[in-house]
Amino acid sequence: MLASLLGNPAVMIMTVGALVGIAATLVGTFLVLRGTSMLSDAISHSIVFGIVIVWLLTHQQSGPVQIVGAALTGILTVFLTELLVNSKRVKQDAAIGLVFPLLFSIGVLLLNLYAGNVHIDTHTVLLGEIGFVWLDTVTLGGYEVPQSLLSMGAMTLLNALFVGLLFKELKLATFDAALARALGFAPGVLFYALLLLTSGTAVAAFDAVGAVLFVAFVIVIPSTAYLLTDRLALMLAIGVAVSIASSICGYGLAVRLDVSIGGMMAAMTGVFLLLAFLFGPRYGLVAQARERRRQRHLNESRNLAVHLYNHEGEPEQGEENVARALREHLLWSHERSRRAILQALDAGHIQRQGELLQLTATGREVAREILEPGRR
Amino acid sequence: MSDHLHEPELALHVEDLTVSYHGKPVLWDIDFDIPPGVMAAIVGPNGAGKSTLIKSVLGLIPPIAGHVTLFGRPYRAQRRRVGYVPQRSSVDWDFPTTALDVVTMGLYGRLGWLRWPGRKERRSAMEALEMVGMQDFAGRQISQLSGGQQQRVFLARALVQNADIYFLDEPMAGVDATTERAIVNILRRLRDEGKTVIVVHHDLQTVRTYFDWLLILNVRVVAQGSVESTYTADNLRSAYGGQIALLDSEAFISRAGSEGRESGHDEAVDTGADRADAAGADVRERTS
Incomplete structure (x- = not known):
């Protein structure tokens, strides 16, 4: 059973894809909320330098030592960036843009010079090749286990442990770093730990999705979840669900259309983002448009109540407080007047007395609250 | 630690403090004291270093020179006794969290590393929200609150810490008159319970009505003492x-x-x- 699952390329590809998404989402959520998600772009590029150096030293591309070694390059990127920012001669975004292309280009040059005949080439550096993850296996307890599955599984577990154990600390440090520091929770250390895990995840995911696509998983998935909820814990849970869905849909579509599997998975994260952007329950465009319309209609009936209140009991009441006046005095369309009257009737703000629109006690209260907000 | 107390009878003692912010010294050789049980205002023009002073006292900005003690001990030893209300603009209010959750954050210090807040913490947080009249908004996402409501949530977060000394950075900035009155009443109650309340304040006209102690700051200490003698x-x-x-x-x-x-x-x-x-x-x- 397990052997057949492990030997099934489709299952392995989708599992690794989902794990890349989950591991990336766990750290990416905090990066996105902190407003430093583009650091992940810098990290995922500069680890190429680390991977090549580690490969030159150990002639191994994967394994725990390799992951840690290459991940340190990610931290080096962040460290160099902050060094430049602190010099006050370069702004943060420019500093990021200075550091990672340097490390990335050195990495690519070293690759050209020394690794011409191995399977890390510039194409896979950028996009990875998730379609082949099942080919590179190691034997573990009698099973042939894909290398990528092991490293991604380990990183996902590590990230989940980190976020699970330090959820409260990460939340506080991300929301209010000053309070976190005042209460003694080293937010700087937490942040560097988060970045180290991001680097490690980038290294582990490198075979599968390369340096560029990785960013989609770190940034796009948490951004999608952010549009769908108001709770941090739910944001992480939704991120996990979107990761799994992107991987499965991405694989299915890629096979059908015969295109890059990793690319399609990343594209699917974008599709989910678009869906959330359009149809999210509270922040989606559709929901917001509907909410604005509801507000407008509500204001019409409130406007009506105020109008009736202002003329109530006055000699021209018979002129003003009739349906006709809404069209002639307020210059409302026929449809708008009818809608406002109907809504006010439904809400029990007014009642009809022949032609006259008569405010009820509730309606009078509504008008008073609008006109004299400071009362009570 | 306990055998070496420096000015223990003072709630806050600041000696020869020089602090720079982004490389520029903004406070030069500051000396001042605040006795316990007062409601003190820190006033001064823009750039006088008021916020920097508070941040430095709380160890958020390391000083270049000088030292600070709270009830005789350095801040690190007194963390639990200090409540802090930063400027409202210092956090991202679109953060996916609720009013109750923000207040619960005030208890994280007491919980320490790794422990999760439980029912007891949520209950204390709820009580703090009630104190500021925000209990109905407990489950609301924080960006859906008005500015005054957000400020009350911040205040509740400090109240829940049950501290002996409170630092508030411009709590009355950009809030409506009702909220301002509510905040002042809560701060007075804290003072009447014997706590020390230190407020960075921007409105000179209300200094005499709200406060009983005053520190006038502009890079140096211009004046300090009771409001009657310093205003x-x-x-x-x-x-x-x-x-x-x-x-x-x-x-x-x-x-x-x-x-x-x-x-x-x-x-x-x-x-x-x-x-x-x-x-x-x-x-x-x-x-x-």
């Missing part, structure tokens, strides 16, 4: 220079002597024009 035209002019004219009107001039009235008036004319760019640096020049 004088001379001290304020010395701190604010020409800027004073735009902060006040009668309240200030009526207190100043006839001489002060004359000069206050003249300065009103010349600062009115460059009000927008009257930065801290300008004021420093004028006062020195």
Whole structure:
């Protein structure tokens, strides 16, 4: 059973894809909320330098030592960036843009010079090749286990442990770093730990999705979840669900259309983002448009109540407080007047007395609250 | 630690403190003390270093020189006894969390590393929300609150810490009159319970009504002590220079002597024009 699952390329590809998404989402959520998600772009590029150096030293591309070694390059990127920012001669975004292309280009040059005949080439550096993850296996307890599955599984577990154990600390440090520091929770250390895990995840995911696509998983998935909820814990849970869905849909579509599997998975994260952007329950465009319309209609009936209140009991009441006046005095369309009257009737703000629109006690209260907000 | 207390009878003791912010010293050799059980205002023009002072006391900005003690011990040893309300603009209110959750964060210090807040913590947080009249908004996402409501949530987060000394950075900035009154009432109650309340305040006109202790700051300490003894035209002019004219009107001039009235008036004319760019640096020049 397990052997057949492990030997099934489709299952392995989708599992690794989902794990890349989950591991990336766990750290990416905090990066996105902190407003430093583009650091992940810098990290995922500069680890190429680390991977090549580690490969030159150990002639191994994967394994725990390799992951840690290459991940340190990610931290080096962040460290160099902050060094430049602190010099006050370069702004943060420019500093990021200075550091990672340097490390990335050195990495690519070293690759050209020394690794011409191995399977890390510039194409896979950028996009990875998730379609082949099942080919590179190691034997573990009698099973042939894909290398990528092991490293991604380990990183996902590590990230989940980190976020699970330090959820409260990460939340506080991300929301209010000053309070976190005042209460003694080293937010700087937490942040560097988060970045180290991001680097490690980038290294582990490198075979599968390369340096560029990785960013989609770190940034796009948490951004999608952010549009769908108001709770941090739910944001992480939704991120996990979107990761799994992107991987499965991405694989299915890629096979059908015969295109890059990793690319399609990343594209699917974008599709989910678009869906959330359009149809999210509270922040989606559709929901917001509907909410604005509801507000407008509500204001019409409130406007009506105020109008009736202002003329109530006055000699021209018979002129003003009739349906006709809404069209002639307020210059409302026929449809708008009818809608406002109907809504006010439904809400029990007014009642009809022949032609006259008569405010009820509730309606009078509504008008008073609008006109004299400071009362009570 | 306990055998070595430095000025234990003072809630806050600051000695020879020099602090720089982004590389520039903004506080030079500050000395001041605040006794326990007072409600103290820190006032001063923009760029005077008020927020920097609070952040430095709380260990958020390391000082270049000098030291700070709270009830005789350094801040690190007194964390649990300190409540802090940062400026409202210092956090991202779109963060996916609720009012109750933000208040619960005040208890994280007491919980320590790794422990999760439980029912007991949520109950304390709820009580703090009730104290500021925000219990109905407990489950609301924080960006859906008005500015005044957000400020109350921040205040509740400090209240839940049940501290002995509270630092508040401009809690009355940008809130409506009702919220301001509510905040002042809560702070007074804390003071009456014997706690020390230290507020960075921007509105000179309310200093005398709200506070009983005053620190006037502008890079150096201009004056410190009870409000009656320190809220004088001379001290304020010395701190604010020409800027004073735009902060006040009668309240200030009526207190100043006839001489002060004359000069206050003249300065009103010349600062009115460059009000927008009257930065801290300008004021420093004028006062020195």
